[in-house]
Structures are given as C-alpha cells and as structure tokens.
Amino acid sequence: MPAESEMRIESIADIPLYNGDVEAAQGVPDVVTRLKDAIAGADGLLLVTPEYNNSMPGVAKNAVDWLSRPAADIPRVFGGKPVAICGASPGGFGTIMSQNAWLPVFRTLRAELWSGGRLLVSRAGTVVGEDGEIRDETTRENIRAFITGFVAHTGLRAAQRATAAR
Ligand SMILES: Cc1cc2nc3c(=O)[nH]c(=O)nc-3n(C[C@H](O)[C@H](O)[C@H](O)COP(=O)(O)O)c2cc1C
Numbered sequence: 001m002p003a004e005s006e007m008r009i010e011s012i013a014d015i016p017l018y019n020g021d022v023e024a025a026q027g028v029p030d031v032v033t034r035l036k037d038a039i040a041g042a043d044g045l046l047l048v049t050p051e052y053n054n055s056m057p058g059v060a061k062n063a064v065d066w067l068s069r070p071a072a073d074i075p076r077v078f079g080g081k082p083v084a085i086c087g088a089s090p091g092g093f094g095t096i097m098s099q100n101a102w103l104p105v106f107r108t109l110r111a112e113l114w115s116g117g118r119l120l121v122s123r124a125g126t127v128v129g130e131d132g133e134i135r136d137e138t139t140r141e142n143i144r145a146f147i148t149g150f151v152a153h154t155g156l157r158a159a160q161r162a163t164a165a166r
C-alpha cells in the first residue's frame with residue numbers, strides 16, 4: 001500500500017444465504033451490518049473477485065445482495081463510493097468476464113466505479129506462491145500501479161468531500 005493508506009481485508013465467510021423472510025422477521029444479520037459499516041467508513045472499496053463459469057461467484061453476489069439491504073441504506077453504504085474491481089484466476093483471462101459482470105451491480109447501487117486502471121492476474125497458480133507471495137515481478141508491478149492509482153483517486157474524492165463539507 002502507498003504511504004499513509006491502509007487496506008482492511010474483510011471476509012464474507014459468515015454471511016448466510018439471502019432470505020427475504022429472514023430479513024423481514026429478524027432484520028439484517030450482525031455480520032452484514034458490521035461489513036456495511038466498514039464499507040461506509042472507508043474511502044474506497046476494492047473488490048477482489050474470482051471468476052466462476054464466466055461470471056462472478058454466487059457467494060460473492062449473495063454477500064453484496066445482503067449489503068444492499070435495507071434498500072434505504074444503499075446511499076450510506078455505496079452511494080458515490082469509489083469502487084475498484086480486480087481479480088486473479090488460474091486461466092489466461094484473469095477474471096475479465098467476472099469483473100465485467102460486477103459493473104451493472106455497482107452501477108445499480110450508485111457507486112462510483114473507478115476505471116483508471118485494470119488488473120487481470122492470469123496464471124495465478126504460477127505467479128503467486130503457496131504462501132501468497134507474488135513471485136512474478138511484472139505482476140507485482142501491475143498490482144502496485146493499480147493500487148497506487150486507486151488510492152490516489154480515493155484520496156482525491158475524500159479531499160473533495162472535506163472541502164464540500166466546509
Ligand atoms: C465452480 C467454479 C467455476 C469456475 N469457473 C471459472 C471461470 O469461468 N473462469 C476462470 O478463469 N476460472 C474459473 N474457476 C477457477 C476460479 O477462478 C478459481 O477457483 C479462483 O481463482 C480461486 O478462488 P476460490 O478459491 O475463491 O475459488 C472456477 C472455479 C470454480 C470452483
């Protein structure tokens with residue numbers, strides 16, 4: 001990460017299947033509320049997506065569907081939020097179909113999709129080691145450039161919000 005920026009990695013592992021009846025009876029699960037608050041408090045959202053059957057994984061879409069509930073809370077969580085989408089796959093196309101599949105989702109949520117860079121990591125099995133270390137120098141540089149560009153953009157937007165609030 002660039003200096004004076006911080007990345008917080010959150011998990012969707014404990015998010016249940018979306019069920020409107022459960023929401024009506026019990027409201028939004030605590031695990032979802034915590035993740036919503038984390039996104040609302042962040043300057044930007046970096047979505048790192050796998051690709052399943054040439055689209056986004058259903059479990060990831062399910063998580064975002066929960067995060068969009070109740071709908072009245074969407075502006076607080078996603079409205080104008082800078083969102084960057086990237087991903088890695090074992091094949092040669094680096095999640096391009098999955099990344100494209102996410103676009104209408106975040107447009108619907110009125111997020112601000114950052115398109116200042118693209119990060120498609122192909123052959124992830126060879127460029128990333130077992131320990132998660134990035135072994136390939138070109139891949140490392142591509143990730144660095146993507147993150148640096150997105151962080152600069154989120155900083156710009158945060159400064160603009162601060163000026164507007166004065
Ligand atoms: C059901 C399923 C479908 C997949 N379909 C694709 C695909 O269409 N394109 C692709 O590049 N990789 C595909 N993969 C490989 C995933 O991209 C790979 O599993 C992922 O990068 C690793 O993330 P995961 O451990 O969260 O599954 C698929 C994997 C699974 C399990």
